Amino acid sequence: MPRRRPLSLKFRQLLGASLALVAFLGFTGYALDQAFREAAYSSLEQRLQNYIKDYYNGMEFLRNGALDMPQRPPDPRFSRPGSGLYAGLIAHRLRWESASSLGRDLPPPTMMRAGEMRFEGPLPYKDADGLMGEVYRLSHTTIWETPNGDVPLTFAVYEEAGYLTRQVGVFRRALWGYLGLAAGVLFLVQLLVQYWSLKPITRLQRDLEFVRNGLGQRLGDGWPKELDPVVESINALIESERSHLDQSRNTLSDLAHSLKTPLAVLRSRLDTDTNFNELRRDVSAQVQRMNEIVSYQLSRAARSGHALFAAPIPIEPRAEEIVGSLEKVYAGKGVLCEFDIDPASRFPGEIGDLQELMGNLLENAFKWSQRRVLLTVKQETVIGYRRPGLAFTVEDDGPGIAPENVERLLQRGVRGDERVQGHGIGLAIVQDIVRAYRGEMKVDRSSELGGARFVLRFPPLF
Structure with missing residues (x-):
């Protein structure tokens, strides 16, 4: 019925x-x-x-x-x-x-x-x-x-x-x-x-129709205060969907562009007179390269989106899991990780994004620290907002990062020291996730430990 x-x-x-x-x-x-x-x-x-x-x-x-x-x-x-x-x-x-x-x-x-x-x-x-x-x-x-x-x-x-x-x-x-x-x-x-x-409701319906028909990019301003949270959420959803679509297009474009060279090499090797062993070696190398390209692009695509209205996630239990794993990997260094986490703090997003954020920042801190790492998480309450803001701070007692090198190190594929194992994409992934949540990331020197300090701030939500 x-x-x-x-x-x-x-x-x-x-x-x-x-x-x-x-x-x-x-x-x-x-x-x-x-x-x-x-x-x-x-x-x-x-x-x-x-x-x-x-x-x-x-x-x-x-x-x-x-x-x-x-x-x-x-x-x-x-x-x-x-x-x-x-x-x-x-x-x-x-x-x-x-x-x-x-x-x-x-x-x-x-x-x-x-x-x-x-x-x-x-x-x-x-x-x-x-x-x-x-x-x-x-x-x-x-x-x-x-x-x-x-x-x-x-x-x-x-x-x-x-x-x-x-x-x-x-x-x-x-x-x-x-x-x-x-x-x-x-x-x-x-x-x-x-x-x-009800005139604002009629206007909202009309503006949504314009956006759906491609005549507008977002809902306008000047709404009654009761509709402000709704309009803000709809605009965030529109922008998030556009961002996801652009990211998907960029990923496909990057994947196609990256595969052109290996495919061209394979094609040229097939067209030339090459003995079997040499051809086999070349094909194996190019297939391995394509496999790495596909894995990287899939990983990048998987990290590109987040749930706009996800349930808040407790932070302290996830931090303990990540630090427990890192202490096993870096057991030889004897690094001590200290927590200063507000028990009421919650991450307003997907659990995968939270793990990527803390995992990459803490792994970076463990990698470069001498003995100590400090993780601080605080809520930033703002009157009139449904969910408070959030501030992550990760500090270490390592050599730190020179101010002139910060922008370069945040680029994808760039490593602080070529002798240290890694791919140079961890901090870039963190930066992408922070931007997706409309947050901001700041890198400077820790006044307490003397090494690098990474500060992530996420705005409050209506």
């Missing part, structure tokens, strides 16, 4: 931001709606309380026990039948309703404890035509002092539920309308922000 293709970064960002936007606006709308409903209920309750207080201030009981209500009610709607605002009172053998209650069968208030107030609703009621409606009711029970003694009474004020419902409905329509408009505007802003924030 084919693997499902992952969602694009643009779609992921748009989907995530849209879901967050919908959730935020939805929660905001719900919270505002609930807050408005609670405020509307609180305002209604407070308004009904004020009506009860106004009625209390204007009514009184006469000496004959009759109830005298105020001539002008707190709100004109109490005088208009079916206005939606009603009032009622119950006491012992007494019941009163406002003129607006005419034709309305309102739920009567019930006696409560003195001083108790209760807000209820919506409560159902029926009008004169038999139609059902709903009202909110605020009831209050008190003890009223009259000429004939204290009278417990309950006063209630009603308001049609439709007023509050319509008020909440108007607010909801305005709220969700404005939130919908805000969502549309924010969505457009989100698209613009997405285009702006």
